[in-house]
Each structure stands twice: as C-alpha cells, then as structure tokens.
Amino acid sequence: MLLAVLIANSEGNILVERFNGVPAEERLHWRSFLVKLGADNLKGVKNEELLVASHKSVFIVYTVLGDVSIFVVGKDEYDELALAEAIFVITSALKDVCGKPPTERLFLDKYGKICLCLDEIVWKGLLENTDKERIKRLVRLKPPTEF
C-alpha cells in the first residue's frame, strides 16, 4: 500500500497531503516526521536526487524538485524500489505541468492540474498510471495515444 504522498514547500509547510489507509490520529505524526526528515537531509540535495529511509516496516523515498519537497511513504509491496518508481512518475508529471522544476508560486498556480495528476497516478494507495504523456492526456480527458 502506498500510504502517503506529501508535498511541502521549503519551509516545511504542507502543500498537498494525501493519505491512504493511515488512521486520522496518526497523520499528524507522519506529517511532522516527514517534514523533519526533509529538514534534516534535503539541504543541498540536487533536484530529483532520491533519498531513502525506513521507519519500522515502512519505507520513505523523498526528493526535492525546485522549491518543493516530495515524500512518498509505502509498506509491503510498495518498498523503496516501487516508491522510487512512484516518485519518478510524480516528479515527471509535476515538471510537465509546470514546464520546469516549480517555484512555490508556480506550483500553487497549477494546483488544480497537479491534484488531477496525482489522482491519475495514485488511487487509494495503488499505483495506477506511470507514463507522463498518458497522464497529461488523461487529466484533459483525452484517451491515451497508444489506443
């Protein structure tokens, strides 16, 4: 299960958080844990360089893209490698929507589109679409090109 996708700005304020199968009372804990993890480790990291951590039986893969930091959390079959795949799809889609690694302003300007992309990528904790070209078409309700 892909437990969470969280996107924060450089100060650690949450821009997007989507949890799946995480009880409401644990969400706050996860949020602060991830933000702290980012603050401790993401300084000076290059765009899209993936970092990895594990906390109990849960895996976390995270990175920086422009002004935003992205965290994905998973367990069981969503181990560090599957999460790396998921975060790769998310960063490609973000770059595609924003045209470049986004500033916080650009990210918020494109907020609606970004939500749609995330909806296409992860659905209730399962990875659904992985190809950015296809995602780009799907958010505009266009069928995929290969069809």
Next chain:
Amino acid sequence: MAQPFLKKDDDRDDEEYSPFLGIEKGAVLQDARVFNDPQLDARRCSQVITKLLYLLNQGETFTKIEATEVFFSVTKLFQSKDIGLRRMVYLMIKELSPCADEVIIVTSSLMKDMNSRTDMYRANAIRVLCRITDGTLLTQIERYLKQAIVDKNPVVASAALVSGIHLLQTNPEIVKRWSNEVQEAVQSRAALVQFHALALLHQIRQNDRLAVSKLVTSLTKGTVRSPLAQCLLIRYTSQVIRESGVNTQSGDRPFYDYLEGCLRHKAEMVIFEAARAITELSGVTTRELTPAITVLQLFLSSSKPVLRFAAVRTLNKVAMSHPMAVTNCNIDMESLISDQNRSIATLAITTLLKTGNESSVDRLMKQITNFMSDIADEFKIVVVEAIRSLCLKFPLKYRSLMNFLSNILREEGGFEYKKAIVDSIVILIRDIPDAKESGLLHLCEFIEDCEFTYLSTQILHFLGNEGPKTSDPSKYIRYIYNRVILENATVRASAVSTLAKFGAMIDSLKPRIFILLRRCLFDNDDEVRDRATLYLNTLGGDGSVVETDKDVKEFLFGSLDIPLTNMETSLKNYIQNPSEEPFEINSVPREVKSQPLAEKKAPGKKPTGLGTPLTGPTPVGDTYERLLSSIPEFASFGKLFKSSGPVELTEAETEYAVNVIKHIFDRHVVFQYNCSNTIPEQLLENVFVIVDASEAEEFSEVGSKPLKTLPYDTPGQTFVAFEKPEGFPSVGKFSNVLRFAVKEVDPSTGEAEDDGVEDEYQLEDFEVVAADYMVKVGVSNFRNAWESMGPDFERIDEYGLGPRESLAESVNAVISLLGMQPCEGTEVVPSNSRSHSCLLSGVYIGNVKVLVRLSFGIDASKEVAMKLAVRSEDENVSDAIHVIVAGG
C-alpha cells in the same frame, strides 16, 4: 546580517504571492454557490473546486452539513459540457466521499457517463462509482464493470480492474465472479492493464493453490509486459515455490531458472525482486544464492541511494541466515559505513557485525565508535542489538565489546537507547560468566548518574541477585547506598531491598548492612521506611551474625509466582468489597491467560534483558512451570525439564488454529494445545483433544484438562498428560483430533444459541523426538568446558551420512537431531569448504551436562562422513547420544 535577510523577504512578497493567501473555509464555501448559477462559468467553477481541494489537502475537514451542501452543488456541474470542469467534478466527488443516502443523487449521472461513448467519461465514472458505491448498487452496475475490464481502451480496463482490487475488500463474492474477464485482461497487450489484472486475479485466487500455480506456470513461459507486473509475478512465483515444498528428486528447484533469468532483466526493480526471492527461498543452497549475491554486491556501489539501500537491506537479511554468503561483500559494505544516508550506513554496520569473524571485531568496533556520535537513537539501538549478538557469538571478545557498551552508556541518549544498552550488558553478564564482574561495575557506574528511575530500579534489582555471588560483594555496597542518599523515593526503596539481599546472602556483611538499613528508618518516604523496617525484622536486625533463614531467602529472592494482572484484579475486587478479613494472596488465581497468544505473535523472540527472570536456563519455561503447577492434575509431576517451541497442527488460515507445546518432566510429558477459533459466528465449548498414542508405545495417558469455552479470537489451552519411563528419553508419534460442541453466535448481539452440536476437527500428527529431552545450554569457552569435563565418559565413533545436499545442510541436520546449542559460531559452515568442525553443548534429561564435538568431511560425490565425540557426566548419556545419531 539583518539587511540581506530582509531584502530577500521583500523579494519573496513580490514573487511568491500565493493564490491561496488568506484562504478561509467559510469564504470558499460561499464561493461554491457559483455551482448553482443557471449560466455556469466553467473557469470560475474550476477555480473554486481547486480551492476546495487545497483546503482538503491541507487536512481541513468539512462538517456533515458543509460537505452535503458542497456535494449537492457539485452534482449540478454535470450539466456543463466543459471537459476540464468535468474532470475536476469527478475528483471532487471522490474527495467528498458522500454518504449512502446522498450517493443516489449522482448515480444516474455517473451511470450515464459510464455508458458514454467518450471513453474517458467511462473510465472516470467507473472510478467514482466504485469509490462511493455500496453492495446493492454494485450488483446493478456489475454488468458494465465486467465489460469495462475487457474494454479496448486500456484506461477504461485499468479503471475497472483497480476498482475491482478495492471492491474485493468490501464485496468479495461479487468481484470473484469476474475472474473470466480478469483472466482475459491478464493477456492484454497493454502493460498496465496486464499489471492490474495480474494483481486482481491473484487476489481472487489466492486461496486456490492450484490456480495460482497454473497462473505462474503460464506467465513465466509467456510475456510479461511491464517491470511492475514482472515483480508481481516473481512474488507469486516464490509463493508457489514455498508451497510446493523442498527440492524435487532431481535436486532442481522448480522455477529457479526463471528467478535466475530475472537477475539479468533490464529493470533494476525486477533484478532486486528476483534477488530477494532467491535469498528468501527456504533451504537455499550456496549455488542458488551466489548469482543473487553477486548482483546485489554490484548495487552496493551504485550512485543511486535507493539502490544502495535496497542492496544493503537485502544483504542484511541474508546475513541473518547465511552470514558466510555475504562475506564477499564486506569490502564494499565497509565503504558504506561513511555513507551520507544514515539508514544505509546503519544497515551496513549491522550486516558487517553479523558477517564479521573474530579477528575483525576490534577493527569494526573502531569504525563504529566514530560512527555512533552522529546517528539518531533509533539507529543506535539497532547497532547495540547487533553488538550484543556478536558478543554472544564470540564470547572471547567480550572485553572489547563490553567496553564499547560501557562507553556509549556514558554518552547522551534517550530512554529506549539506554535501556537497549543496559539490557545487552545484562544478557552478556548472564551468558558469559567471565564478563560478570566488569559488567556489574559498568552498571554500578551508570546508576551513579542515571536520569531514568525505571533503569535505576531494574539495575538495583539485578545487582541484588547477582552482586552477592561475586568474589568481592562489598565493593558494590557503596554504589547502592549512594542511591539511598541521592535519589528519589522509588529508587531509594529499590536500593533498600538490594541492601537487604546482600545482607541475607553474606553473613560477614550483615552488621554493616544493618547499620545502613537502620539509617533508612529515618527516611521521609513511607515505602522506604516500611521496607527498611521489614528487612531489619526478617533478617534479625538485633546485630547477631547468624545464617539467614531459608524462608527469608525465599521471601527476598523468590519471584512472585502470580501473574501481576491477576493480582491487580483481585486487589481491586478486595477494595471494592471491603471485608474484615485480611487480603489472602493464595486466593489470587494463578492461571496465565494471554500467554500463548503473545508467544505466537513473537516467534523466536529473544529474552529481553532485565525484563525476564534470570534463574532457569529457559526464561519462557519459568512461565510454563507456573502455569502447569497451577493445574492440580499436573502439580505432582515435579520440576519441568523442558518445553518445546510451538508445533503447528493446522495450516494457516483454517477455521481453528491449533499448535502444541511439549512439556517434558522426568516421568511425564504434558501436551499443551493452544487453540484459537477464527470464526466470529461460532462459540466452541468443552474443547479437548483425543490423542491416539498407538505409535508411542512407552506412553500411557494419565489425565487431561479440557477447555470450557473457546470464543472467537480469544485463544485458550487444553492439556493432555502422559506417563513414560522415568528419566528415559521415550519417543513416539501422536495423532490428534480436536473435539468440541459448537454453538452458533448471533454476530449482532454476540449471544450464543442454547443448543450446541458435537463436532470434531482432524489435526496433524506430531512426534516426541530425542531432541525434546535436551535443553540448549551454551558454554562460553568450549575448550575449557571440554577439558574440565575430562575423558572418563568420552565416547567416539564415526558415521557415514550418505550423499547429502551440502556440508551445511548435514551440519544443520545433526544439530537439529540432537537439539543442542551450537557454540562459538561453529554452526556456520564457510561456503565451498570440504570439512568442518562443530561444537555443541546441552543438558540432557536428568540434568546431565553434555558436550559434543562433530567433525564433518564431504567428498566430490557429496558423500558426507562424520566423527562424533561426546563427553558427559554420565556414561549412559554419552552412549545415548550415539544411539540418537545412529538412529537418526
């Protein structure tokens, strides 16, 4: 300094103005009224939806009324033909997750979209419907969903399949009807459709071994189009391998070639999945393991942290079962100690600690010392636990490892970390006699400056038990009495008890202890004064140096043989119902209730330092002994010699789960059947096991204790006892049938019907084997123990073991046949070695110490020969060991 910072801030105001600045829920909800306009402004509506999404994604919640209002307004937007807005509407409905009575408003719109000619409407409508639907609606739309699964458009098919995966949790019986369509989708040319279909098909059929096996067989031969699907297939393949048992006659493992082939796949994800699958094969051979280890080794020096992490994590697991297989990677692993990513560095360290040999310990410790200062507590705990196991493996290295532990004990750290260190020192003291004195002193120094009351009291308790048995007990008194002067009341009370223990055990110290205890009579805390008074009286505080009475020692050192929870309940009852009678401790029930469940949840869990009683060789046995002695029928059986681990008598996921624990006494064996009922609609009563011992001639049944009731999800135990020849290691096979009366339970009320039906349930057979009569007890220095045992009752013989799979397999087979403790890490056989020596130690029934030296050799045709040398305190036991080996 302030100037540039301010400037930057000013810039930010211009550039980083947020479109959601000052956003407020109330205002956005007002804005949402535009959804009701007769002339819809699609762009404006999309903006409002974005704002609503922003609020929800920030963790904001809507009240029931707010959510309903927004939901009804959003449904109006189906009138708009604007495609972008429609896509937003789909997302918004999912996010609002309306309740059942509201769903009806949108179902007709969504059903219309589901049959739309526009594919993308269909896909999205499916996803929304499946998110908000319940069982009744699902039967109505089932037909469309089945069509969608085989839709030509991959997005539609995937939407239906992923919906199926979610719906399987809530409506399994409906989704299971789709298996033909899903089967067809598995053959799809679209990569993602195949991936989703494979996942769903496996979930539908996961309890049907044959079907899963067929699926795996066909797909491993066919084409799998995406790395993600390939990973799933590898996982299912290893499940089939696991269930199809060990190697076939030819010695080849089914599907191994497929897994090995995946190691050369172009996607890293697939390579890792295959490598992990291979390393986790049960009874994996060195030949099978090597290619997997080789690819993992390459990834250790990858530039991508995720790959390094994945590689070192997998190797870390392998190191637990096959440390020798990982040693080739040690050089690469050592360079990871300085990896920037602390998770990787910690995994590397702990792997090295598992694979290192005796000569590399000192070098490793040096590297770790530098590393410890800059990692978080949670990582430090992992390292401490690894060091503890290393020390138990190489007891001769205790000096440097104990020093390391005492050094880190002095540094800063939180409670959990300090507790891990203290637990480790305690375990080392217990298992390595030579380490006792230095270990106790380290603990004494620690409590001089310990901020954790819990740890101080636990250490004082431990010190009271172990300190008096050392060569110079008086040196600990200073540390203990300091606590009485300097600490809080809880610690002071503990220190008083510890002082009393020293006084009770060492007569020469008594007068001085009495002086100290008398000073405690002036303490300002009641508990401390009470304890001091009690101990002065029980020890005879009149100053006379007399030997302490046996009862007093029992009072001071004996453990409380009543479960604390039972004690608590009884005391609460006593307080609630005041009575003239004093509280009677014998009235507290001794039966341990939740024990077997906890045990099942933590298989193979190691004894944890201070928390466990430190008397007998098997801490769990102590609990069992209490449990069994509390049952009148078995109370006369005497001292419990050994309890086996649980042996499963049912398969996983059956209606009733039963395992058995074999308790060995001198003249009896007791089988403890731990039963649990996994059916919520049933209550079992009068549960017992009928044991057929016709293949166990020396055993005769003498008693049993049925279980009165076995409700759902509350495990219970039933017992059967047998008599056997005294002190003799009788063996035999037992077949078992579970008998009970079953009553239906109404799930809504939880009440059971009055009438029950008699029923029975066949359990698997199990055996009592020679190893059941041997307790694993290690020695820290085998050579010393061997020499001091002397050659009087030594028996040596040679055996041909015939052709075997490998040397390691032969060594393991003999170790498990004898059930003895391997010493000094000799159970690990280096890969490719032609000969091996293994040292074993144990205590045989009748409390006879036994030491065994095994020398193995293997030739080119895999014929294994073994020389067995036994020394024990009794010649009959030495002979018996040879009989066991000859018979095995």
